[in-house]
Amino acid sequence: MLYIDANGPDWGGQEPENIPALIKRLKSEPLDPIYETMGNFIVSYQPSSWTPENKRFEGCTHFFGHFATSPYVFSIITDEKVVIDSLTSAIRMNQCRTDYERIKHNAKI
Structure with a gap:
């Protein structure tokens, strides 16, 4: 099951973008x-x-957040292993970026 509540520059009025x-x-x-x-x-x-x-989301993983430098939000709920693995890997790699670390340091998080 894959539910894309939001994935794009706006929470409403547009169809969410896809996982890729x-x-x-x-x-x-x-x-x-x-x-x-x-x-x-x-x-x-x-x-x-x-x-x-x-109840249909029981046992699912929720991916959510937004980007620091652009108006883009995501809220995705899934139990699909391929999607979970792909998004987890991409998010963790993003957190290793130097610009992410700089923003984190400047925000004192």
């Missing part, structure tokens, strides 16, 4: 390090309360 578009952006722009304090971009999906609607 996010991975491409992760290779070229630094994430906003503030998300390290909110689960480090990747968490097990845990709603404030389980409902019949969100």
